[in-house]
Amino acid sequence: WAPSSSRKxxxxxxxxxxxxxxxxxxxxxxWSTRACAT
Structure with missing residues (x-):
């Protein structure tokens, strides 16, 4: 995540x-059920 300063x-x-x-x-x-996972 971004630094706390970016929280603003x-x-x-x-x-x-x-x-x-x-x-x-x-x-x-x-072929594969996980082919589309990503």
Whole structure:
């Protein structure tokens, strides 16, 4: 996390799913259920 001195500043707004870039292409579920985890 940022130093305590940065606390005074407003925390960075969390990127909303709509604004965040699309996730990488996921592998078929049959291949791996965790393919899309990240």
């Amino acid at each position: 500043r407003r925390p960075r707004p969390t990127m909303s799913p709509a604004t965040a870039p699309p996730p990488p292409p996921c592998l078929p579920r049959r």
